Amino acid sequence: MENNENFKKGKRLIKSSEQAKTALNILLQDSEKLNLEKGISELLEKLKNPKLDLLLDRYPELLQEYGLEELLSGELEIPDAETSDVKTAGLFSCLQLLMHFCYELKENPNPSDDCYDSLRYILGSISSEKFVHDLLIITVSVVGVEYYEKFQQRIQNLDLSLESAKGLENDPELQEHIDLMAWFALVRLFLESVYIYFNIPDQNLNNRTL
Numbered sequence: 217m218e219n220n221e222n223f224k225k226g227k228r229l230i231k232s233s234e235q236a237k238t239a240l241n242i243l244l245q246d247s248e249k250l251n252l253e254k255g256i257s258e259l260l261e262k263l264k265n266p267k268l269d270l271l272l273d274r275y276p277e278l279l280q281e282y283g284l285e286e287l288l289s290g291e292l293e294i295p296d297a298e299t300s301d302v303k304t305a306g307l308f309s310c311l312q313l314l315m316h317f318c319y320e321l322k323e324n325p326n327p328s329d330d331c332y333d334s335l336r337y338i339l340g341s342i343s344s345e346k347f348v349h350d351l352l353i354i355t356v357s358v359v360g361v362e363y364y365e366k367f368q369q370r371i372q373n374l375d376l377s378l379e380s381a382k383g384l385e386n387d388p389e390l391q392e393h394i395d396l397m398a399w400f401a402l403v404r405l406f407l408e409s410v411y412i413y414f415n416i417p418d419q420n421l422n423n424r425t426l
Contacts, residue, residue, distance in 0.1 A: 229405055236413035243406050244315075244322050252315060252406065255399035256308055262358045262396070263304075271297060271305035278302075284310070284341040307350055310338050311403065314410055335414055344411035348404050355400045359393040366390070367397055 230236050242248060260268060271278075278287060278294070286292050288310070290303040317335040342350075356364045367390060390397075 228408055230408040230412050233413055236409035239405055239409040240318060240413060241322070243402065243409070244319050248402075249315060249319060252399070252402060253312070255396070255403070256311060259355065259358065259396065259399070260308065263354070265301065267297065267301050268305050268308075271301055272309060275305060275309045284337065288342050303350070304354060307347065307354070310342070310347070311351070311407075314338060315406070318410060335410075339411060339415045344407055344415075347407055351403060351407075352400065355396060359396060363390075363393055367393075 230239060243252065275287075282292060282294075284306070287306040288303055290299055292302050293299055294302060314335065317331055320331055321335075359367075370387060370390060387394075
C-alpha cells in the first residue's frame with residue numbers, strides 16, 4: 217500500500233503563514249479541538265488493536281530510551297511490540313501533543329521555551345508530508361482501499377457549495393466512514409498549518425503566537 221499511486225502526495229491546502237494562523241485559530245476552538253481528539257480515539261477503536269493502547273501508555277517511557285525519529289521510522293524493534301505498532305502509536309502521540317502544544321500557545325501568548333522546544337522537536341522528527349501520508353495509510357487500512365478510491369472519485373469534481381457538501385454526506389455508498397474521512401481532512405489541515413506556522417528559523421520563533 218505504501219507505493220500505491222492512489223496515495224501520492226496531494227497539493228497543499230495551506231500555502232501561507234496567515235492561512236495557517238487562521239486555520240489553527242478555528243481548529244483550536246474548544247469544540248473543534250475536542251472533535252479532533254475524539255477522532256483519534258475513534259480511529260484507535262476501529263483499528264481494534266489493544267497493543268496500541270499499551271504502547272501509547274508507554275510512549276513517555278520509550279521517549280526516554282529512543283529518539284522520536286527512530287520511533288516514527290517504522291523500523292524500530294522493541295520487545296513485545298510490532299514495528300508498525302510502534303510507529304502508529306508514535307504518530308498518534310505526536311498528533312495529540314501537537315494539539316496540546318498549539319492550544320497552550322493559543323491560551324498563553326508568552327509560552328515557555330519548553331513548549332516551543334517540544335513542538336519543534338516533533339516537527340523536526342518527521343516531515344509534514346510523511347506525517348499526513350502515514351496517517352492516511354492508517355485511515356485507509358480501516359475504511360478499505362475500495363472505499364477510499366470511491367470517496368476520492370466523489371470529491372474530485374466537488375464544488376464548494378452547501379448542496380454539494382450535503383450530497384456527499386447523504387451519499388449511501390459513503391455513509392459508513394464519512395465521519396472518519398472528514399476527520400482526516402481536518403487533521404491534514406491542522407498538520408499543514410502547524411508545520412507552516414511554526415517550522416521557521418529560530419530567530420523568528422518568539423514572534424509565533426496564535
